[in-house]
Amino acid sequence: MMAQVVEQERLTRDVFRLWIEMEHDAPWSPGQFFHVRVGEGLDHVLRRPISLSEAVSDRRFALVYRVMGAGTRWLAGRRPGSALDVLGPLGRGFPLHPGDERVLVIGGGVGVPPLIQLAREVRRRGVEVAAVIGFREARDVMLVDELATLGPVHLLTEDGSAGMPGRVTDALGEDFLRGADRFYACGPSPMLQAVQGKLSGHLPGYLSLEERMGCGIGVCMGCVHPIRGGDGSPVYRRVCADGPVFPAEEVAFS
Known part of the structure; x- marks a missing residue:
């Protein structure tokens, strides 16, 4: 699925928060992750798993990641309006338990x-x-x-x-x-x-x-x-x- 970069901000010297908007609704639960394609062409074959940090709807999400190599450096360079190839949300998140206080x-x-x-x-x-x-x-x-x-x-x-x-x-x-x-x-x-x-x-x-x-x-x-x-x-x-x-x-x- 394609997503669009909405905002990119630096949280620490090497950690960024990336806001994306999916082109279709993507039901989610806390604790799931997105698999993000990085780079152009075949430079980086494997996607990068990035956890869901915040969700303001079924389309707009914040992903927080650390820059550790060429792939995540490329991701840190994406500006608002850029397109991203994203799979997700994926995996099993945190179960919530009725009755917890x-x-x-x-x-x-x-x-x-x-x-x-x-x-x-x-x-x-x-x-x-x-x-x-x-x-x-x-x-x-x-x-x-x-x-x-x-x-x-x-x-x-x-x-x-x-x-x-x-x-x-x-x-x-x-x-x-x-x-x-x-x-x-x-x-x-x-x-x-x-x-x-x-x-x-x-x-x-x-x-x-x-x-x-x-x-x-x-x-x-x-x-x-x-x-x-x-x-x-x-x-x-x-x-x-x-x-x-x-x-x-x-x-x-x-």
Whole structure:
């Protein structure tokens, strides 16, 4: 499907927020992603998976991405009015649970953007939201104001240059967890593994996994990740099609 660039803005030194408008309605749920074609011709064969950060309709979305190579540098150069070849929204997003009264959203780095629309959807249902977000240093911090309109935000940086010093798990103490019904986490695998270890047995939740993707629709099997089966043994699931969101207790980390 074709989309048009509406706006492009720099959030940090290497992270951009791209607003696009799809040419047709694209029903969505928080936690899904788009697969974006980058470059001209055959310079970049593989699309880039970029999570849905915000949605103002079934056609207009914000995608937040980090510039990491030639493909994403090309994407950062797209100006309003430019056309993009986009697949999506794809994958399985964050399940919302009737009856929840307070939830926690936990993000690290570019795992923070997908939590914006999730927190908005939760608040629309009258559920309290508290956020814990972590970054390496102050110049990496982003989207604090957007989350702060939805509930309290606990900001941490590894070097202590903004917010509290430490990592997201340092904020997940007993007092903070009291009264929470569920958590949702998105970020790099080491962070997700640490969150899983900290909250396992204390609070149910979901992890949104980050994996390299080829096709984005579950055909190539390039993004499989071990998930615990019913008997506890690992089975491999496609992050693009079976995820990227999985129940936290089912995710296996090596």
